[in-house]
Structures are given as structure tokens and as C-alpha cells.
């Protein structure tokens with residue numbers, strides 16, 4: 001590997017290592033590579049077997065991702081990587097810095113000094129940074145048996161390259177559950193995953209309640225796909241997840257046997273998300289967490305003159321309809337007695353289907369308020385549909 005460095009690359013390297021040692025480094029995104037077969041690399045701090053490492057994920061043009069962990073000799077290893085890219089963005093908890101190398105070889109580094117000053121100041125505390133960064137310490141590590149069985153990680157517990165995004169997704173989803181766990185019972189829980197597909201998330205959520213929180217859990221997962229349901233059902237009994245039931249069928253026809261405490265759904269297609277939300281609300285779920293998938297319905301039925309200036313551009317129309325659909329969903333849930341929010345599931349670089357709809361049942365709900373909210377919801381629908 002080429003290791004001859006310029007002064008600014010050296011400065012950049014020491015900035016990254018300073019942020020890493022102070023627990024402030026979030027990620028380094030390296031683009032405009034010298035190598036023609038690569039697209040970009042992302043360096044992030046990871047904790048692997050109680051060691052702090054820098055993980056380099058390199059994305060190549062043949063749609064593969066490769067991982068290398070820097071465990072020692074940080075400076076040389078890092079410099080070797082930095083020298084291969086013309087644009088490098090450093091993201092830390094106290095600010096961002098950017099390195100650029102032009103075609104003529106002229107280099108600039110912006111924002112580095114500010115970060116160094118902040119990290120070296122007396123006010124900066126590694127403990128706070130660690131607390132702010134705690135979300136990076138995922139609840140799942142990759143070493144869990146079910147993740148190996150599902151093919152998410154290999155026999156050594158290393159998350160497979162092609163499963164990295166799914167792994168981050170399910171970890172983040174669990175973080176969202178962890179954040180609202182005080183809204184759920186603390187001893188026994190009924191969970192439903194509607195449109196579970198291959199059930200990576202369902203297994204992870206079961207594991208979280210059963211093995212991390214040590215709770216009694218009953219979980220039902222429903223999907224249309226017979227082969228997938230058969231596979232998941234067999235896997236659940238093989239790994240001893242014996243209170244997991246898999247049901248093959250259309251969620252619209254599915255009757256929940258027990259009152260749901262938590263209803264989850266990840267990327268249920270189009271109106272299937274609406275069916276999930278209706279079913280969860282009708283059955284009085286304490287908490288609903290749903291990340292919708294593609295939306296088509298409103299795009300086809302929108303008939304609103306006031307929004308025509310946006311709707312006439314097809315790309316913008318789709319984005320607007322996505323947002324309007326999710327906002328309508330939340331309005332409806334709010335009128336049914338839920339506190340609602342739209343959150344980001346995961347780093348937007350990972351997936352465009354990234355909105356998490358969260359609904360938490362209010363302990364009391366005034367009927368006159370419910371009527372008012374229902375009216376507002378109907379009025380908004382009429383406004384959008386022109387009827």
C-alpha cells in the first residue's frame with residue numbers, strides 16, 4: 001500500500017485518531033477514490049470483543065462491500081487508506097471536517113482546527129461523548145445464535161457483508177423499542193409482527209425481550225408467504241424460541257387472540273401498512289412501531305388543486321404523497337387515542353424507506369377531543385382527494 005502522505009493528510013489522520021480516542025468519532029466517509037473499481041469507503045469506530053477498532057467498509061462497483069478492521073498500528077493503516085481518496089468527510093460529535101484534493105493535487109482541509117479545539121478543551125468530556133454515542137453500541141452484536149442460523153452473521157459472529165444493512169436496521173428497530181420500554185408491561189408481553197417476511201426482526205425482538213430483558217414473551221408473526229413461514233417456524237422450534245408462533249395468511253383476515261402490547265411491522269408493502277395500523281389500533285395495542293414501505297395509493301388518487309404545483313412533477317409528487325400518507329396515518333392514530341411521531345429508523349444512506357411511525361396509547365383520552373381529531377382527519381382526506 002502507498003504510504004507517502006502530505007502534511008494535510010497527516011493532519012487529517014491525527015484528527016481522526018484524536019476523535020476516535022476521545023469517543024467522539026461518528027464516521028469518516030471517503031469518496032472520489034483513485035481506484036477505479038471502488039465507489040467509496042466508510043470508516044467507523046466499533047467495539048469488537050471488548051477492543052476498540054476502526055472498521056473500514058469499502059463498497060466496490062460490483063455491488064460488494066469489504067470489511068477490514070484496524071486493531072493496531074492505527075496511524076500507518078489509516079494513512080494508507082486516506083491517501084487513496086480525494087474527498088474525505090469526518091463526522092464527529094462536536095462537528096464535521098472536510099478534506100479535498102483537486103485534480104491538480106491541491107489539498108484543502110476545512111473544519112479540523114475547530115474540532116481539535118473542542119476535543120482538547122477542558123469542557124469536553126469523554127464520558128458525555130460516550131453517553132451521547134451509546135446508541136452505537138448495538139444491542140445485538142452478531143454473535144447471537146439466531147443471527148448465525150438466519151445467515152446474518154457467520155460462524156464466528158461476524159456480520160456478513162450483504163447483511164450489514166439488515167443488521168443495522170434490526171438493531172436500530174430494537175433501539176426504538178428500548179426507548180419506549182417503559183410504556184410496555186415489564187414482566188409479560190404479547191408482541192405481533194405483521195408482514196414479518198423472513199422474520200429477521202421478529203427473531204431479534206423475541207431475543208431482546210426474552211434474553212436481554214428476561215421477560216416472558218408471546219409473539220405471533222404473520223405473513224402471506226407459505227415457504228417463509230414454514231422455514232421460520234421450524235427455525236424457532238430448533239433454537240428454542242418456543243413462544244413464537246408463525247401464521248401463514250393475509251393480515252386483514254387475521255384475528256389477534258391476545259391483546260397486543262406491541263405491534264411491529266417493517267416494510268409492509270403499500271396499503272398493508274394501513275391494515276397493520278388499523279388492526280393494531282382496533283385491538284388496543286399499547287405501542288405500535290411501523291416502518292412503511294412503498295406507497296402507491298395516494299399517488300393514484302390525489303386530486304388536490306392547491307398541491308398541483310408540486311404534484312405536476314412526478315418525482316416530487318411521489319415524495320409528497322409518501323409524506324402525506326404517513327402524516328394521514330399518524331392523524332388517524334392520533335384520533336384513536338395515540339401519541340404519535342414520525343422518526344428516522346436508520347442512517348438515510350442505508351435505505352430510502354426510513355420513516356418509523358410510532359404510536360403510544362394514551363392512558364386517558366377525551367371523547368370530544370377524539371371527535372375533533374376525527375373530523376380534522378376526514379377534512380384533510382377530502383382536501384387531498386377532492387371529495
Ligand SMILES: C[S@@+](CC[C@H](N)C(=O)[O-])C[C@H]1O[C@@H](n2cnc3c(N)ncnc32)[C@H](O)[C@@H]1O
Pocket residue numbers: 194195196197198199200201222223224225249250251252265266267268269272293
Ligand atoms: C418487504 S417484505 C418485508 C418483510 C420483513 N418485515 C422484513 O422487513 O424483512 C413485505 C412482506 O409483507 C408481506 N405481506 C404483504 N401484504 C401482506 C398481507 N396482506 N398479509 C400478510 N403479509 C403480507 C409480504 O409477503 C412480504 O413478506
